Amino acid sequence: MQHSPTPETTAPDEKAVKAGARKVSVVVPTYGSAAFIDKLVASLLAVFAGRTEECEIILVDDCSPDTVTWPALTRLHEQYPAQVKIVRLLKNAGQHNAILCGLGFATGDVIVTMDDDLQHPPEELPKLLRKLDEGYDLVIGAYDEKRHAGYRNRGGELVDAIIRRIYRLPATTKLTSFRAMTKSLVEVARKSQNPYPYVTCILLDQASRVANVEVRHAEREHGSSSYSLMRSVVLATNLLFSYSSLPLYLTAGFCLLASVLALMMMTWVFITIFLHGVSVPGWASAVTALTLFSTFMLASMFVMGVYIARIHHQLSGRRVPFTVDRYHE
DSSP: OOOOOOOOOOOOOGGGOOTTOOEEEEEEEESSOTTTHHHHHHHHHHHHHTSSSEEEEEEEEOOOSSSSHHHHHHHHHHHSTTTEEEEEESSOOOHHHHHHHHHHHOOOSEEEEOOSSSOSOGGGHHHHHHHHTTTOSEEEEEESSOOSOHHHHHHHHHHHHHHHHHHTOOTTOOOOSOEEEEHHHHHHHTTOOOSSOOHHHHHHHHOSOEEEEEEOOOOOOSSOOOOOHHHHHHHHHHHHHHHOOHHHHHHHHHHHHHHHHHHHHHHHHHHHHHHHOOOOOOHHHHHHHHHHHHHHHHHHHHHHHHHHHHHHHHHHTOSOOOOEEEEEO
């Protein structure tokens, strides 16, 4: 995985630093966010203005296709040089890679991740911090009511169900991208070498104390989400292959079932021939059985091939999750 160079901590403006205070880093992946990123940053700064913590905001532009997002981030950095860091990826790498990139620039004692579309209200962030202070490694916001489109809610439920199954989480556990975590957990997450990263799974791989806290989910003020039901299905499949051996076990189960069916068929043939003294007509049935078992074999080879290809990508370094184009601290 190609990461950005570890940024050195710069000395913030003395007026912005609260002596001896805990530092909170807020990582926000952005994509075409020029219309609302100013409001998000202003709201975050307003929240921390009334608190004892020092705040830094890390905005990661996932190579937005427009010509206004990066200039908007640049203006925010110039306006709040002590609080706002900005990073631009060389090519579009996806939300999770953008978050991982931002974690690499975070220097806080506590790190928060949230979306850029204002559906994660900054005013709810203190709830995550309070819960984290109870001794948890990872605190995940649980929406009081989801404000996504119906199809996206169904897709999200599918993905969440698979993650809960992989990590044996209670059925009541809610999984969102609005979360707070300890510095020690982030330091481990940064070392992830998975060429198909999913931040929630990377964190759950290491966290031993995980909690939910109810937060408000706001209506989206601008634009529409790029997530679709099909994208959720693809993501769910990717999760199974990247963070679980379940496809291999399912394949083994189908092969075992095929073996049992083949044994039953052979038993029936022998009984028919030797007990009843008749030959067994069944060219069509034989071809059907052969086709069925061949399908199982091909499916098994496909599943193994996917795992082998992912191992190859990881060992060869051919798939680089993200590359930093430029950044300003």
